[in-house]
Amino acid sequence: MPTQRKYQPTEKAQAFLAKVENAKYDRGIITGLKKYIDKKVSEDMQDFYSEEELQVLIDMKNTDRDVEARMPVKITNHYYQIAKNSKAVQTLVKASPKETFDLEGAPDPGNQMSYSPIEGLIHKYELGLIYVINTCSAHCRFCYREELIAKKEILREDGTVASKGLAKIPELVNYIQEHNKLVEENGGKHPETNREKLREILMSGGDAMVLGNKNLAEWFSALADAGIESIRLGTKELAFYPDRFDRTFFNMVDDFHAAYPEVQLRVMVHFNHPDEFLQKDDNGNYIENPEGGLLWIENTKHAVKELADRKFIIIENQAPFIKGINEDPNDIRIMQRELKRNRINNHYFFCGRDIIGHKAFNLTIEDAWKLLNDSQKGLSGVEASARLSITHYLGKTEVVAVTNEPIPGIPGTENGVVIFKLLRGTADAKNKGQVAIVGRNPEAIWFSGYEDRVIIDEAGLFTESMKETSSVS
Amino acid sequence: MAFVVGENCINCKHTSCVEVCPVNCFYEGPNFLVINPDECIDCEECVPACPIGAIYSEDDLPEDQEHFLDINAELSDIWPQITEVKEALPDADKWDGIEGKLNYLER
Structure with a gap:
């Protein structure tokens, strides 16, 4: 069935969209190693990669071990300020030759293409995951969407080879409506796949929060008008650039809530390590907050508080366990405690996926289980709600x-x-x-x-x- | 780091880039478009969208076009934002690939 090329908002959506304001964000993004090699980064950043580290990575350029071809290198200024004083965060964000020592792995982790009925949609379970953007403000080296971010060509179900494309509003709305109509006509289950009604869409990528407010708002209203009851926003922006959660963003979500009061926003955040949100003293220790708990990085705390203050928003953290980043149960314990205290639920921890180069990142399954189990010793039941998941x-x-x-x-x-x-x-x-x-x-x-x-x-x-x-x- | 609109856009201005930009960081002058380097998030969507190959990654910008870095930064602060596709300029096809178009840039 032909679909409209351009999204045509309903009258209700138009009234909401007319109020939305875009803001400018100065993330101070540095992309690629060339900037470090040519010394075109600020003086402060010039030692982020040592001469030796850069030389090893330069020698790998344009070979099958090229780390930038595997996964583009990218960091924001906010995240750099954290990384300076955190070994874990450096491991997360700095390119390393270890990534391409062993290139074993799946070109399309999770066989996503076999669950993709239209471009940019992965329909699994009762949930639809959509790619709304193919980049983030900064890039985790262990990213399990490296094929999307690096725009690698993937073998499709129909035998063609192409990079993964992004979802488009008209096609997606059409798919949701067709699917839900068939489910309804068939007594609650899809006649072929047996799937439930599509009630929930996860906006992912890439990071949904790199979209401007107007783009986010178009997605929100289109999904709500299509009958979606819960919109998930997949984002690591609380770690990479918390100032994205600014007044214009909250004005937009408040206006959205006023127009669509029954639609819940589920903000799926991604903290791997407490260094990403806690302040540290000169000795590298976290700082007690005299009022209780530990001191957070101020703009991160502010963003979380604003999110948590809204009753139509829930916040859930999920993150993989990665070698060299978050293998200390004490770190994971502190993280679960502080997140829960600040109204972020501990949803899943993940074993690493079988991405290309996964041997550089994955803990063993049994070590990952022990890590979570040890981290939850000393946590109360509500703090210890996370489960260890591995995506089969x-x-x-x-x-x-x-x-x-x-x-x-x-x-x-x-x-x-x-x-x-x-x-x-x-x-x-x-x-x-x-x-x-x-x-x-x-x-x-x-x-x-x-x-x-x-x-x-x-x-x-x-x-x-x-x-x-x-x-x- | 950002993507940069280069010389070939001048007097063509197809505007197909503005529709694919997820952060709406294109700004419009009389006969040229520019990208705001602070707002661009390096997704690269605009590069294949441009029918005449006028958009470059900052790192791949040809040497003789390096001044377009400053031009994009400067004009994106002054010009209005553009988010909707419009008709290309009338003589767009004729101007595609002509060298030395910078002389024709209207500010």
Whole structure:
């Protein structure tokens, strides 16, 4: 069915959009290594990469180990100020030759193209994820959308090869309406996929908050008019550039709420380490706030408070565990405590995905489980709500437990077992809660590390079809 | 860091770039468009959108066009924002690829 090329807002949307104001943001973004090589960065930044570090990266340029071709290098001034005094944040944002030592990984992690009915939409579960932009204010080296950000060409379902495109409002609105109409006519389930009604859209990319207010507002009103009840905003801007959450942004969301009072905003934030939001003293220690808790970086605190003050907004943090960035349970404990105190829920921690170069980033699955478990010792129940998730091609899977004891009489369990639980299937929910139990492999960084030691596989995580779509060299 | 509108836009001004820009950082003069370097977030969407290849990454800007860095910064502070596509200038095809167009830039 042909769709309108341009978004035509409803009258209600037009009235809302007419009030929206764009602001200018000076993020002080530095993109690429060339600026450091040519010494065109500010004097303060010139030592961010040492001469030796730069030389190694220059020598890799235009080879298959080129780190910038794998993932463009980018940082904001705000994030640089944090990185200066944080080893963890430096590891997060600075290019390293380790990234391309081993290029094993999946060109399209999570096989997203097979869940993409229209350009820029990944329809999994009852949720639609859309790419609204292909960049962020700064770039995490471990990004699991490196193929989108670096504009790599991906093999499509129809056999063609092209880089991933962004979602467009008219096509997406049309898709949502068609899908929901079929679901309704079929008694609540889609006749072919068995999926639920699309109630929730996650605006992702890239970082949705790099869009200007007017663009965000167009998406919000279009989604709301299409019947979406919850809009998720995927963003790391609280870490990279908290001043983006300014008066004009909050005016926009308040006007949106006035026009669409039943639509909830779910701000999915991404903090990997407490250094990204806490102040430190000259010795590198966090500072006690005499009123309680620890002292936050002021503009980050302000942005979080403004978000949390609005009843139609919820804030959830989710972040991967990455080697060299956030492997200390004490850091993760402080982070969960401080986020919850400031009304940010601890949603998921993730095991690293099988992206190209993942061996440089991923903790072992068993270490990641131990890290979260240790971090939650000493937290209260409400603070310790996060689960450890690993994204299987079949759906989001929880790493539930790792045991040290063997299961008596069961061969292959001598060193203990790992228990996985499928949280959601990618299509419908029929296999939710199904479990797989495998013998331990302390070296495993992906499901493939357990293929030879499966004890029970009710969830089907280790079937032949899984192997076909798993990591390729 | 930013993307930069170069010389070939002068007297053409197709404006297809402004529609794809997610942060609306294009500004419009009589016969030329510019990008505000502070607002540009380096997404690169505008580069393939320009039918005459007039937009460059700052790092790939040809040496003989380096002055367009300052031109973009200066004029984007003065000119009004443009967010909607409009007709290209009438003689756009004729002017595409002509060298030395800077002399014709109207401020």
